Amino acid sequence: MKPIFENISLLAAVACGAFAVASCQEFSIDSQEPAPLKIEVDALDNYHVNAVSPDRVVFNISSNTPWRITGDSQWCKATPSMSATSSLVSEVEIIAEEYEGRQARTATFVISADGIEETRTFTVTQSSKQSLTVIPFDERLATEGQTFSFSIVSNKAWEIIPSSSFLSDIDKKSGEGSEDGSEEVITVNVPANPGAVRSGELTVRTAYDSYRFTVTQNGVIIELEENPDSDLIEFEMGDTANEKIVKIRSNKEWKVKVPQEYAGWLSAEKTADGELKITVGDNNTLQPLSGEIVLTTVDIIDGFDGVTFRVVNPNLKFDITSGCNLGYDEATGATRIKIQNGELVASKFLIKKGRTTIEYAAISASATAKFGMGFTSPTSSANYKLHLESGTYWYRCAGGFGWIAPIKKTEADFMPLADFKKVEFVVEDDPNAAGKLAISIYVNGTLYGTQAGRNAFAANDNGCRMTIESTGTPGADDYCLVKSIVYKPAE
Numbered sequence: 001m002k003p004i005f006e007n008i009s010l011l012a013a014v015a016c017g018a019f020a021v022a023s024c025q026e027f028s029i030d031s032q033e034p035a036p037l038k039i040e041v042d043a044l045d046n047y048h049v050n051a052v053s054p055d056r057v058v059f060n061i062s063s064n065t066p067w068r069i070t071g072d073s074q075w076c077k078a079t080p081s082m083s084a085t086s087s088l089v090s091e092v093e094i095i096a097e098e099y100e101g102r103q104a105r106t107a108t109f110v111i112s113a114d115g116i117e118e119t120r121t122f123t124v125t126q127s128s129k130q131s132l133t134v135i136p137f138d139e140r141l142a143t144e145g146q147t148f149s150f151s152i153v154s155n156k157a158w159e160i161i162p163s164s165s166f167l168s169d170i171d172k173k174s175g176e177g178s179e180d181g182s183e184e185v186i187t188v189n190v191p192a193n194p195g196a197v198r199s200g201e202l203t204v205r206t207a208y209d210s211y212r213f214t215v216t217q218n219g220v221i222i223e224l225e226e227n228p229d230s231d232l233i234e235f236e237m238g239d240t241a242n243e244k245i246v247k248i249r250s251n252k253e254w255k256v257k258v259p260q261e262y263a264g265w266l267s268a269e270k271t272a273d274g275e276l277k278i279t280v281g282d283n284n285t286l287q288p289l290s291g292e293i294v295l296t297t298v299d300i301i302d303g304f305d306g307v308t309f310r311v312v313n314p315n316l317k318f319d320i321t322s323g324c325n326l327g328y329d330e331a332t333g334a335t336r337i338k339i340q341n342g343e344l345v346a347s348k349f350l351i352k353k354g355r356t357t358i359e360y361a362a363i364s365a366s367a368t369a370k371f372g373m374g375f376t377s378p379t380s381s382a383n384y385k386l387h388l389e390s391g392t393y394w395y396r397c398a399g400g401f402g403w404i405a406p407i408k409k410t411e412a413d414f415m416p417l418a419d420f421k422k423v424e425f426v427v428e429d430d431p432n433a434a435g436k437l438a439i440s441i442y443v444n445g446t447l448y449g450t451q452a453g454r455n456a457f458a459a460n461d462n463g464c465r466m467t468i469e470s471t472g473t474p475g476a477d478d479y480c481l482v483k484s485i486v487y488k489p490a491e
Contacts, residue, residue: 039063039113043122049096051129057094065114073107075099076124096126102155103179104128128179131155134204136213137188143218143251145192150213152184156206164200166190167215177206193219195303221251222295222307233278233293234312244278245271253298262291266311280313284486286335286345287328288314318345318466318485332361332481339365339478343469345485350463351375353437353490356425358468361481363417370472371480373423375439375464382464384425384439384451387471388417395441395449407449420444425466428490430454 043059061067061083068082075097083090099105104127111120135151152158152175159174169189178184188202199216224230225247233246248254256268256276265281266289276295283289289312296306324344326336337344358373365371365388372387386395393414395407411417424442430452431438438452466487468480 035064037065037113037115039065039067039111039116039120041111041120043092043111043120045122047094047122047124049124049126051099051101051127054096054098054126057096057124059092061090061092061111062088063090063113065116067111067113069109069111071107071109073105075105076107076126078109094124096124099126100129102128102131102181128155130206130208131181132158132204132206132209132211134211134213135183136202136211137215138213141190141193141215141217143193143221145190147187147189148215149185149187150202152186152204153181154184154204154206155179155181156208158204158206160186161203161205162200163203164198166193166198166217167200167202188215190215190217193217194301195219196305196307197221218251220297220301220304221249222254222297223249224309225249231308232310232312235280235315242280242282244280246276246278248274248276248295250295252301254295255298256293256295258291258293262293262311265289265313266291266293268293268311278311280311282486283313283316284484286316286318286320286325286337286482286485288312288316317349317487318347320345326479329361329481332483334361334481334483337468337480337482339369339371339470339474339480341470341472341474343467344480345468345482347466347485347487349487350378351427351466351487352463353427353429355427355488355490356466357484357486357488358423359483359485360421360423361483363420363480365417365470365478365480366473366475368472369470369474369478371417371470371474371478373466373468375425375427375466377464378462384454384464386423386441386448387469389472393417393448395451407451409448415443 040062041059047057049055049057063083066083069078069092070081071078077095079093079095080090094109096107104125106123106125108121108123131154133153137148137150139148141148154175154177156177157175158177160170162168162170167188167190169191171187172184175184196219197216198219199214201212201214203210203212224233228249233244235244254270256270258266258268265283267279269277271277278293280289291311292308293311294306294308297304320335320337321343324338324340326338329336363371367388370387370389372385374383374385374387376383384396386393388394393409393411421444422442426440426442428438428440430436433453436453436455438450439454440450441448466485468482470478
């Protein structure tokens with residue numbers, strides 16, 4: 001029996017030893033000190049955001065103890081601003097409101113953590129909203145040259161950019177701006193102007209905005225007294241006068257010339273009173289006439305070639321029937337007229353003895369159009385007509401004095417209508433019949449025929465209307481190109 005006890009005793013001893021070891025290990029863990037408290041922040045010391053659409057500010061906090069962020073401004077806040085418990089990494093965003101102020105503002109933030117004495121501080125600065133005000137110079141500079149000033153109020157850096165060399169002498173071409181709204185005065189020295197009136201621009205520019213204004217300097221002044229900024233001299237619609245007097249303001253003696261290309265209908269001269277007299281001839285086209293005159297100084301001045309004025313005479317001597325005017329043809333310099341049944345073009349005046357010349361650039365008419373031209377009395381049925389009827393050209397007199405057998409030719413012994421370039425009606429006294437008229441027609445300079453011994457014009461002392469017409473059935477695309485219609489009364 002003794003061995004059994006001893007074994008039992010041994011087992012008991014072993015068990016007690018194991019318990020003792022376990023008890024020693026548990027006591028050792030409980031007796032360890034806690035890990036040290038720490039916080040890590042990767043935020044910068046300073047941040048900058050714009051006034052409009054502020055940039056995002058983001059940084060991270062790693063901590064094993066609760067932390068908080070406190071700020072001194074309501075316009076700028078941290079999200080999140082604290083942690084309830086420790087965390088490994090937290091992303092923090094700084095949100096700033098948009099700003100309307102004219103001075104920059106700064107918010108200060110302090111990061112602290114439980115159990116940690118040290119704190120971390122950083123700032124967020126927000127720019128002021130862009131503000132640029134320019135008080136420009138708005139007077140004309142003297143021809144002799146002068147110094148002028150203008151003002152800039154800006155809270156941002158600025159620069160001045162001149163568009164012309166005569167505005168380049170600037171005492172201060174750039175500046176940093178001022179948040180307090182102080183005014184900066186800029187001085188520009190402008191030299192004498194030897195030539196015509198000149199203008200340039202000064203542009204004040206920041207990174208966000210710009211302001212531009214124009215500076216004008218007098219030079220040689222030749223301008224319209226009633227409208228100095230205009231270069232247009234226009235005859236009034238419906239004005240029957242062919243002369244116009246305009247007053248000129250000038251600081252130099254001047255003279256006038258008309259370019260040769262307009263000399264056929266336009267002339268100009270300086271009157272004894274120092275005014276400008278413009279004379280226009282009859283507008284024989286179907287479009288308003290536009291020409292030029294040039295006023296220059298009597299003495300030659302380097303850099304000054306004169307001032308050009310446009311002269312427009314809108315008064316037409318002929319009316320175009322509504323719907324017939326297809327506009328000006330650039331290639332031929334003629335007016336395109338749609339051929340339709342009835343009058344296409346009619347004179348606004350009455351024609352008596354003399355020569356009427358119609359010049360065409362082209363005629364495109366169907367045989368059934370009965371395209372023609374001639375004279376018609378406004379008070380009777382008397383008329384003289386040249387027109388096409390089914391391939392035959394007729395020249396006839398008709399009306400109140402009875403029908404007269406027409407003169408006619410066919411295309412076979414004359415020419416196609418498309419070849420008609422110039423048609424002339426000559427009205428003169430009939431040498432063989434006292435008190436009667438003879439009306440001859442010429443096509444491209446060749447006599448077509450004469451109707452003599454008639455008195456259509458005598459029946460109406462005021463004369464007849466001249467017309468271009470169609471009395472048949474024109475094609476949809478029929479047209480003629482009329483370059484001019486000229487009437488020269490008999491001497």
